[in-house]
Amino acid sequence: MEYIFSFDSKSGVFTLTSSKDQLTINLKHKKYEWLKGQETGRIIKISDKGRWTSSNDYDNLYQIIKPIKKAEKKSTSSNNTTEKSGAYGFLFIENDNQFVLTDQNGNEIKVTSKHKKFEWLQSQDSGRVIKISDKGRWNSSKDYDGLYGKLKSVKNKPTKPSVSKPTTQKPKSDNSDETKKLNEEIKNLQSTIQNLRDKLKKLDSNYNELKKDKAAIELLLKKKSQPAKPKATKKVEKIVARKHWNIKFMATESYTYHGRKIKSECTIRLETELIERPTKSYAKALLRQHIVRKRRKYPIKFIGGLNHTYLVLAGDYKLTNITILGIEEW
DSSP states (O other): OEEEEEEETTTTEEEEEOSSOEEEEOTTSTTHHHHHTSOTTOEEEEOTTOOEEEEOOTTOHHHHOOOOOOOOOOOOOTTOOOOOSEEEEEEEETTTTEEEEEOTTOOEEEEOTTSTTHHHHHTSOTTOEEEEOTTOOEEEEOOTTOHHHHOTTOSSOOOOOOTTSOTTSSOOOTTSHHHHHHHHHHHHHHHHHHHHHHHHHHHHHHHHHHHHHHHHHHHHHHHHHSOOOOOOSSSOOOOOOOEEEEEEEEEEEEEEETTEEEEEEEEEEEEEEESSOOOHHHHHHHHHHHHHHTSOOTTEEEEESSOTTHHHHOTTOEEEEEEEEEEEEO
16 A cells, blocks of 8 residues: 655654555654655555555655545634635745735735644645635635736745645754754764675675685695606606795784784795796695694795794684785795
8 A cells, every 4th residue: 555644743643644544653653763764755655464665756646645634623723813714825935834825805814834724735736726614614626716816915826835745744853852863873873884894895805815715725736636647668758847936925823822812913935846936826825734734845845934833832823814925936
């Protein structure tokens, strides 16, 4: 079901109106705060399962759906001016947030937000004529008799607040403590969201780096697991010259020593003997395998710069933030 909605600043209650029924949402309703967050002129949709959503007013429901009329009694305006029967043109005074009804004799009726006909007037199109019967019943019609042309005090056709954005949808309390508190909560939520986004970016970066390291380690293990090719008996074996490579790293060591957590930056030098220049991923894989084994193994010829206490402490030794400073042949 689709509803238009309005807000009564006096009672603090939202009213949802459809073509079939009308709902009243007060402060105790679980959707009250959600409604306060909706922009004026939005359409509220309630599914059969009770799910609430909102959308733009694509079908102009604010002009089609009119508030359900209640039994009305003859009343007076907020300034106790007698509401005489007759036909009136109406004008909305935005600065005073009130309507002024004027008949051809210059008699005026002022309708403020406290008047029970205030929201009804908001739903009327500009240029309509408001008629008040002797019994105090209000209705509207087109300006068949040219009333607006007869009104000397009105130079142009009067206007009214936009139907899609009722002025009373939300209480204006920008300077209230409640509004300041909500603004602070919004800022805190925005800051939290930004922090989470930054952490997510960092995790994505670390994940991609780990994927590369994993691929390099799997390639290394695959090469080692392949059976050695039989030596040719009739052909002279080609001698392949291996080169020495000096790889420099920057990394962060972390471990526990005598019950105390230790974390420090270190510069690591690793020497290896390979035919071709090692890639960065392969170099990191060699260093990580060394940390896992805790002992030097081919093709590593030498490694230095690590805190050797990890050989004794074992357990929780970690090496993170590994960065390659350079790979040089020597």
